[in-house]
Amino acid sequence: MDTSKGRWSRRALWLSVALLIATAVWAVATTDGPVALRVDASGEVTRVGSVWTLVGVLGGIGGVLAATFLGAQRFLPHLPARLINLPSAEAHAFWTAPENRNELHRLLAEDLEWIGAATLVLFSWLTAVCVTAENSVAAWALVVPVVAYTIAVLGYSVHLMRGGRYRPRS
Template identity: 30%
Template sequence: MIWFFRVSVLAYVVALVVAAFAYPEQVPVHFDATGAGDRFQPRGVAVLSMAGAGLGLAVLLALFIRVFARGSLKHLNIPHKSWWTQPENSDRLRRMLANDLAWIGGCTMTLMTCMLAITIKVADDAKPSMGTFGWVTLFGFLIAVTGQVVFMYTSRYRPENP
């Protein structure tokens, strides 16, 4: 899943470059509960804000993935911790943790890319709105991440021979 995270970050960078050229002078940067744009910023401020938020999050997630792959397992809260922290199982645990975080990070970056694409699409509209695609994207993200967390907790970390 590391590849998914990397591709999602690359997609975000591409969308950010497109936004820098495609945005009008005023850009919707926040949508209310109905999906309508309710806060606007100048193009430069919007692009810099989205670059800082998206790329900052990508760097933070990449650092956490690296820490999971190499860091201490002492403070983890996982099912069957005593089995997983045995020397013969710890390398597999580290790979699994890094891949799980990469999946969640990839989903998060994909959500951010979709929201950026929606903003590019509706920025010129008289009444910009997130539309159906925005809501489907948001709920798809929530379902994917919730499903992964449930899978991780209920079966992914179940040892083969406890």
């Protein structure tokens, strides 16, 4: 039975893929002039260009990331155990044992899906900000989402390393 169909992380990732696609379609459909391609620390737009360039770069990178995160369940079984980093030597020995590898792959894929969903939502936000920017962008519109994303991903990573998710089970 494929347990990936029932995972909330998988649903969130697919929803974020749909959001990125919808944002790209919206950007192309509503933009008739140049868009911000580069913004400096003060929020001033320092480079403009075609909406196709913006969508191509952010959408392209987002697409590659989406494919990677969506494909995690398929590529993890091919990953050698020595390349898997777990919180302790005991956890590594437990989770990389053949009888536990399927569960480890499921847990890792789920974690990657959550991080992937957050990343694609951030890409959608950045695309929307660049499309709607004229000569400048309010600093909060870029700083707050990037800082929130960074804190969330780092917090989630610390939770995974310090929490009980990857502790050896009895």
